[in-house]
Amino acid sequence: NAGVTQTPKFRILKIGQSMTLQCTQDMNHNYMYWYRQDPGMGLKLIYYSVGAGITDKGEVPNGYNVSRSTTEDFPLRLELAAPSQTSVYFCASSYLAGGPGDTQYFGPGTRLTVL
Amino acid sequence: DAKTTQPTSMDCAEGRAANLPCNHSTISGNEYVYWYRQIHSQGPQYIIHGLKNNETNEMASLIITEDRKSSTLILPHATLRDTAVYYCIVRVRVRFGAGTRLTVKP
Numbered sequence: 001n002a003g004v005t006q007t008p009k010f011r012i013l014k015i016g017q018s019m020t021l022q023c024t025q026d027m028n029h030n031y032m033y034w035y036r037q038d039p040g041m042g043l044k045l046i047y048y049s050v051g052a053g054i055t056d057k058g059e060v061p062n063g064y065n066v067s068r069s070t071t072e073d074f075p076l077r078l079e080l081a082a083p084s085q086t087s088v089y090f091c092a093s094s095y096l097a098g099g100p101g102d103t104q105y106f107g108p109g110t111r112l113t114v115l
Numbered sequence: 116d117a118k119t120t121q122p123t124s125m126d127c128a129e130g131r132a133a134n135l136p137c138n139h140s141t142i143s144g145n146e147y148v149y150w151y152r153q154i155h156s157q158g159p160q161y162i163i164h165g166l167k168n169n170e171t172n173e174m175a176s177l178i179i180t181e182d183r184k185s186s187t188l189i190l191p192h193a194t195l196r197d198t199a200v201y202y203c204i205v206r207v208r209v210r211f212g213a214g215t216r217l218t219v220k221p
Contacts (some may be wrong), residue, residue: 004158018125043159044211102164104161106159106160
């Protein structure tokens with residue numbers, strides 16, 4: 001298994017540009033998550049999904065959109081990039097939420113800079 | 116969700132046991148305690164989890180007090196590669212806190 005994969009690894013955007021961060025998992029997990037991590041800080045949940053077709057907001061959803069058309073893929077969309085969105089973005093997945101099946105597996109991250 | 120409190124940073128000598136504490140006094144009966152770590156610039160890595168009983172795996176041991184209001188992650192023989200930020204989480208689904216930055220020194 002490849003686990004959780006993310007593309008791209010690095011990206012520089014200009015203010016106002018759009019992009020999609022890709023996330024794919026091959027573990028047949030129901031739950032998927034997007035986090036952002038600012039320098040020296042902990043992770044903050046942006047959006048999560050409990051299964052194909054179902055998504056919900058996390059702590060910091062403003063400026064982002066998600067979709068979940070398949071179990072494997074959970075792309076994160078930035079429509080109008082702003083400098084405040086400069087961060088490292090991590091995608092994660094888990095079989096369940098809560099309880100012993102809630103172990104989250106993380107991708108390697110996407111480092112995004114908005115100038 | 117239960118709030119967790121961890122020290123901001125700790126040091127440990129290489130080869131010695133690293134004991135990382137976590138307070139979670141508001142934990143509810145069905146909430147598990149999870150530990151993750153994040154080595155610089157990488158995605159967080161699962162270490163161990165438990166509900167009531169102490170747990171051990173190939174990476175670490177988890178000691179949970181009888182009242183479940185606190186726990187300790189034990190790395191029995193810390194190496195330089197264990198230098199990382201360690202997160203204690205109750206209710207994994209929602210949020211990670213600031214964690215404890217463990218520095219293992221030679």
